[in-house]
Amino acid sequence: MIEIRNLTKMYGSFAALQDVNISIGKGTVFGFVGPNGAGKSTTMSILATLLSPTSGSAKVGGYEVTDYPQEVRKLIGYMPDFFGVYDQFKTTEYLHFYGASYGIPRQEREQLIPQLLELVNLSDKQDVYVDSLSRGMKQRLCLARCLVHDPEVLILDEPASGLDPRARIEMREILKELKLMGKTIIISSHILPELAEMVDEIGVIEHGRMVAQGKVSEIQNRLRVKRVLHIRVLERAEELAGQLRDELHVSQVLCDETGVHVHFGGGDTEQSALLTNILSSGYQVVSFHEAQSNLEDVFLEITKGGGANELA
Amino acid sequence: MNWRNMVMNPVLDKEFRLRMRSPRSAITILAYVLVMGLFAMGIIYVLTSTGMTSSRVDSGTSRLMFYALSIAQLVLIAFMTPALTAGVISGEREKQTLNMLLTTQQSSSAIILSKLVSSLSFMTLIIVATLPVYSIVFLYGGVSTGQLLLVFLFYLFVMLLLGAIGVCFSTIFKKTIFAVIMTYGAGLVIFLFTGIAYLFAMSIDQANYYSSGAPVRAYSWVGYILGLNPAGALISIFEPSFSESAFFVQRSNLQSSAPIALWQQFLLVYSVVIVIMLWIAIRKIRPVRGRRRSKAGQVVQAASDIRHEDSVELPPQPEELKQMEKIEPKATEREK
Numbered sequence: 001m002i003e004i005r006n007l008t009k010m011y012g013s014f015a016a017l018q019d020v021n022i023s024i025g026k027g028t029v030f031g032f033v034g035p036n037g038a039g040k041s042t043t044m045s046i047l048a049t050l051l052s053p054t055s056g057s058a059k060v061g062g063y064e065v066t067d068y069p070q071e072v073r074k075l076i077g078y079m080p081d082f083f084g085v086y087d088q089f090k091t092t093e094y095l096h097f098y099g100a101s102y103g104i105p106r107q108e109r110e111q112l113i114p115q116l117l118e119l120v121n122l123s124d125k126q127d128v129y130v131d132s133l134s135r136g137m138k139q140r141l142c143l144a145r146c147l148v149h150d151p152e153v154l155i156l157d158e159p160a161s162g163l164d165p166r167a168r169i170e171m172r173e174i175l176k177e178l179k180l181m182g183k184t185i186i187i188s189s190h191i192l193p194e195l196a197e198m199v200d201e202i203g204v205i206e207h208g209r210m211v212a213q214g215k216v217s218e219i220q221n222r223l224r225v226k227r228v229l230h231i232r233v234l235e236r237a238e239e240l241a242g243q244l245r246d247e248l249h250v251s252q253v254l255c256d257e258t259g260v261h262v263h264f265g266g267g268d269t270e271q272s273a274l275l276t277n278i279l280s281s282g283y284q285v286v287s288f289h290e291a292q293s294n295l296e297d298v299f300l301e302i303t304k305g306g307g308a309n310e311l312a
Numbered sequence: 313m314n315w316r317n318m319v320m321n322p323v324l325d326k327e328f329r330l331r332m333r334s335p336r337s338a339i340t341i342l343a344y345v346l347v348m349g350l351f352a353m354g355i356i357y358v359l360t361s362t363g364m365t366s367s368r369v370d371s372g373t374s375r376l377m378f379y380a381l382s383i384a385q386l387v388l389i390a391f392m393t394p395a396l397t398a399g400v401i402s403g404e405r406e407k408q409t410l411n412m413l414l415t416t417q418q419s420s421s422a423i424i425l426s427k428l429v430s431s432l433s434f435m436t437l438i439i440v441a442t443l444p445v446y447s448i449v450f451l452y453g454g455v456s457t458g459q460l461l462l463v464f465l466f467y468l469f470v471m472l473l474l475g476a477i478g479v480c481f482s483t484i485f486k487k488t489i490f491a492v493i494m495t496y497g498a499g500l501v502i503f504l505f506t507g508i509a510y511l512f513a514m515s516i517d518q519a520n521y522y523s524s525g526a527p528v529r530a531y532s533w534v535g536y537i538l539g540l541n542p543a544g545a546l547i548s549i550f551e552p553s554f555s556e557s558a559f560f561v562q563r564s565n566l567q568s569s570a571p572i573a574l575w576q577q578f579l580l581v582y583s584v585v586i587v588i589m590l591w592i593a594i595r596k597i598r599p600v601r602g603r604r605r606s607k608a609g610q611v612v613q614a615a616s617d618i619r620h621e622d623s624v625e626l627p628p629q630p631e632e633l634k635q636m637e638k639i640e641p642k643a644t645e646r647e648k
Contacts, residue, residue: 045411048411048415049414049415049598049600050411050414050415050598050599050600051599051600052599052600065600066600066602067602068602069598069600069601069602070417070602073415073416073417074417076415078411078412078415080408080411080412082408083408083409083411083412084407084408084409085409086326086330086409088329088330088333088334089326089329089330093329097322097325097326098412098416100322100325101322101323101413101416101417101418102416102417103417142412145412149417
């Protein structure tokens with residue numbers, strides 16, 4: 001659905017994007033991760049036909065964005081990271097305006113808008129001036145606005161920025177629903193860990209270059225994010241800790257009242273072997289489990305590396 | 313598509329609704345009419361109490377009042393229009409609503425023209441609201457309805473001119489305040505600079521003409537400068553003979569007349585300016601224009617544009633390569 005090839009955007013001699021390549025299939029939810037100023041918004045602006053790239057190509061639904069912007073605009077719903085609303089509009093009028101701007105006839109809009117408000121949980125606010133909505137509500141209204149023309153692709157730039165936890169959860173629920181509707185979604189967010197379960201693929205961008213890209217699990221493996229194993233034994237915890245320090249793939253061992261925490265660098269096979277070892281040594285194991293490393297760890301791992309390189 | 317849909321596009325509809333919902337619009341109209349009213353009262357007071365020996369108002373005095381009012385109105389329009397139009401695009405940009413508007417299906421020209429038309433409609437509403445002030449003049453006669461109509465059409469044109477400049481600057485400059493200042497600057501050039509330039513050129517031309525004893529000529533070129541001035545053009549609508557005196561047409565020769573009426577020249581020259589300004593605004597509002605598939609020639613044009621941009625942007629590439637080399641090994645290090 002989205003093909004980005006060697007995309008470069010220069011501001012003078014500063015490269016906001018350098019040879020970025022991204023390929024996103026239909027119906028995929030793509031999480032775009034990276035520190036502030038890494039080029040996420042720039043990429044999204046180019047896809048939304050708001051910025052022309054210096055070189056390279058970006059295609060949405062087979063249409064080159066610089067050549068056929070009008071066709072691309074039909075396909076995408078774009079939500080910028082910062083946006084304003086027309087304060088003097090009522091909620092329904094706001095959606096009517098954008099609906100009309102996409103050429104949707106009034107009769108259709110009359111039916112569509114209540115459905116959209118329902119989707120973003122704003123049905124009870126339809127006669128309220130946009131001005132009086134809370135930040136989370138405005139964010140959801142803006143999401144509804146992206147959906148008026150039923151686009152196949154959603155480009156959401158930080159849709160949950162500045163929201164309180166409750167509003168974030170609401171936003172996440174809506175996004176899940178959109179995923180079920182089969183939309184292709186590109187989402188950049190700093191609450192990506194929370195979105196981990198719904199994101200199919202992630203792309204990590206740093207200093208305008210793609211650092212990593214692929215399925216969440218693949219990236220975790222590729223970057224060899226260390227697993228943390230929690231082991232609880234009935235007795236001899238200290239002794240176990242001492243023994244584990246000599247094991248292969250083990251980099252760090254901590255021992256406290258809750259059990260032994262092992263930073264483990266091996267894969268599933270090695271992990272299984274480790275458990276066999278422990279059991280054969282006669283320890284009475286109560287539990288042996290892997291602390292789930294999430295997207296946040298991946299993100300920190302990747303960007304930490306980048307930061308270190310930057311310092312070097 | 314019916315007539316209403318043709319005229320009322322969504323952007324225009326939005327502009328009309330939102331403008332009339334803000335209390336500022338009502339206050340603006342009130343303030344404007346108040347200022348015009350005070351002007352009118354002042355003019356009436358001056359013309360009836362002092363200077364004139366007779367206390368009655370004849371049609372000549374009435375006409376004078378009409379001219380004075382019309383010039384005052386012109387000056388007020390020159391002040392109001394930039395304030396109304398120079399923020400239409402940059403204001404949306406500052407309110408962060410422009411990007412969302414630009415990703416809709418609305419064409420660039422629809423956005424620009426709707427913004428212009430809505431601002432000018434409001435301006436027209438203000439002018440119409442001052443009609444009662446004009447009725448004072450009508451009370452005494454001396455002015456025809458036709459003249460009044462012509463003057464209002466002329467106002468419309470001046471508003472269109474300043475509005476087109478305002479919208480264009482609003483599109484080009486990121487900040488509203490800068491766009492407003494630039495538009496006032498342009499207004500100052502059109503209103504004041506042309507007038508001063510005319511007086512200057514006239515005195516030099518006349519001095520040269522009489523001192524050199526050059527052969528008799530039909531007219532002097534300096535009139536063309538006054539033709540660029542709205543006040544000059546407006547007066548030439550009131551008094552057709554004004555064009556001749558502006559061009560210093562030789563009265564001795566009955567055949568000779570002004571090469572062009574001042575207001576005609578004004579319309580011609582500034583029509584071109586309006587078209588250019590709007591064309592720039594429409595082209596500049598969206599950075600990505602795309603190819604027009606309707607005409608083969610334009611596709612080639614667009615393609616060559618892209619190639620041209622590429623060649624302009626090429627120089628930073630060696631640096632870019634160096635940076636890539638710098639970063640590349642690190643990436644592989646991380647892989648290990």
